[in-house]
Amino acid sequence: MAYHHGQLREAILAAAVETIEAGGLATLSLRDLARRAGVSHAAPAHHFGDRAGLLTALATDGFRLLSEALTAAGENFLERGVAYVRFGTRHRGHFEVMFRPDLYHPDDPELVAAQSRASDLLYSGAATVDADAATTGLAGWALVHGLTSLYNAGVLSERPDDVDALARRVASRLVR
């Protein structure tokens, strides 16, 4: 067994996402993550500082993944909304942390950069639909964000496996 793990940071982050998706944020324990990675209980602190530091890194990863997903969806406003929902439901672990700034360090430079990049991608495209881009952009964001949250919470009466189709159908109400 090597003294140095080598990829501890990545291993911890991956295990954290897995844990959150399996049992929710409440079951996330730094010590458990350390055990799973086969290191001592204080090893994660070196990479993340504290629990909030770990969640900061996780949220940053999330915003980067979201930017990728939005970019890949193209310029269409509706399709970006669908991509948002797809991202939020496929990466539940990240999504659950990203919009809870009280859990992490909201001033972290890397986080802020990733955040504003994703935000830009969200609002751009609203201008193609409506003159009042600010309101339309916000309405679209709210709709897809709410749909994702409710879907992940498991409170929707209809909860199909095909999230794309659901998102497209619901979001169409806004852009028609």
Place this chain on the structure above:
Amino acid sequence: MAYHHGQLREAILAAAVETIEAGGLATLSLRDLARRAGVSHAAPAHHFGDRAGLLTALATDGFRLLSEALTAAGENFLERGVAYVRFGTRHRGHFEVMFRPDLYHPDDPELVAAQSRASDLLYSGAATVDADAATTGLAGWALVHGLTSLYNAGVLSERPDDVDALARRVASRLVR
């Protein structure tokens, strides 16, 4: 000092809401609530069982308050949406718990009753706007839920004190 508190259950619930709104769910501690109420650390367990039990009671109260708010808003679909946002931002403590079933006992009878009552109020009214009431109702719910979540998270660029006006303006995009 009386041995019996008398209103311990209500006192704990009120203190819990206050704590959540002040510092988030992470700072909520049963022992701290007990200290604030002037009772021993094990007293809350008698009323709520465990932490999840306390949050179940809190969520139940939240769904009842939501039903009241929706009823008071009248039959209009848009105004019910505005009332939803107003409720969620004014009762942040309740709202933060209500849609996280992993935190409480989702099968609790009283909770389920309060939940379905609120759900009925949410979806009724959608039929007045659109033929496809299910999709329209879901779109409306998602929009106001997302707007509330984003507002509470503090991630909106525009974050006016007049939440009603913001909600009305944004939600109008859906029902026009």
Place this chain on the structure above:
DNA sequence: CCTGAAATCTTGTCACTGGCTAGATTGCCG
């Protein structure tokens, strides 16, 4: 009034958690 059962609350304990400090080990750069 009074008595026993039920409700309410206390004290004590346990395992677990996050954070801190001091020190051990390793990789790497000059």
Place this chain on the structure above:
DNA sequence: CGGCAATCTAGCCAGTGACAAGATTTCAGG
């Protein structure tokens, strides 16, 4: 190859949720 920084370990502390056993109070029924 020597020393320095990065990485990890070991030990400790206060705080937490859950549980068990027992004390106090309330209250209904005789």
